[in-house]
Structure formats: structure tokens, C-alpha cells
Amino acid sequence: MSRRLPIVRVEPRGIDIEAEEGETIMAAALRAGYHWPTVCNGQGTCRVCRVEVVSRSENLREPSRFEIESLQGLPPKTLDHGEPRLACQAQVQGDVVVRKHGVRSLEEVAARRAR
Numbered sequence: 001m002s003r004r005l006p007i008v009r010v011e012p013r014g015i016d017i018e019a020e021e022g023e024t025i026m027a028a029a030l031r032a033g034y035h036w037p038t039v040c041n042g043q044g045t046c047r048v049c050r051v052e053v054v055s056r057s058e059n060l061r062e063p064s065r066f067e068i069e070s071l072q073g074l075p076p077k078t079l080d081h082g083e084p085r086l087a088c089q090a091q092v093q094g095d096v097v098v099r100k101h102g103v104r105s106l107e108e109v110a111a112r113r114a115r
């Protein structure tokens with residue numbers, strides 16, 4: 001019997017992404033074939049990848065000092081609800097729901113570019 005992998009649900013689009021335990025949210029999304037907004041390509045410096053954790057934040061590993069320091073530079077009105085995390089740093093340990101705009105399948109990205 002195979003074990004079920006943790007699911008990251010990305011709102012508002014309701015995208016469900018399977019993540020290996022310990023994988024970052026962004027790495028799981030890229031592996032599953034989604035575009036995730038980024039400038040630094042996962043180095044933890046641009047903060048463009050940030051999400052709001054909507055529920056089950058206990059299923060993300062505690063943020064590292066590096067992630068905490070990176071998030072401290074965000075302007076206060078950047079996020080409206082939920083706990084901010086960097087998708088490129090937050091490691092998945094179980095099901096979690098996050099909010100992030102701009103997450104698209106690679107097909108959608110290609111179709112937008114073709115317009």
C-alpha cells in the first residue's frame with residue numbers, strides 16, 4: 001500500500017500539488033509543472049514567491065532564521081491575511097493551504113505568451 005503524499009492547495013485557483021515530505025512548496029509546484037512567481041529562482045532573496053498560509057500552518061516546517069529575516073523586510077500592507085512564508089523556503093510536512101496569485105500551469109504560461 002502506498003502512502004499518500006502531502007497536498008499543498010493553492011488558492012484562489014484551488015490547485016492541488018503533491019509534495020514530497022521536506023520539499024519546499026515552490027519545488028513541489030515546479031516539479032508538478034507549474035510556473036511559480038520568482039525573480040531569484042529560489043534563493044530566498046526576492047520574496048516574490050511569498051504566500052499567505054490560509055490553514056494548517058503547523059504542517060510547514062518552522063521557518064529558518066534566514067527566512068524570518070527575509071520576510072522582515074516586507075512592507076506591512078503586503079499581505080492581507082494569514083501567515084507569510086517564502087514558498088522557496090517553506091518545507092512541507094503535511095497538507096497545507098496557501099494563497100498565491102500568479103501560479104499557472106506551463107501550458108497557460110505558453111498560451112499567454114503566444115497571444
Ligand code: FES
Pocket residue numbers: 037038039040041042043044045046047048049050086087088089
Ligand atoms: S523565489 Fe525569491 S525569495 Fe523565494
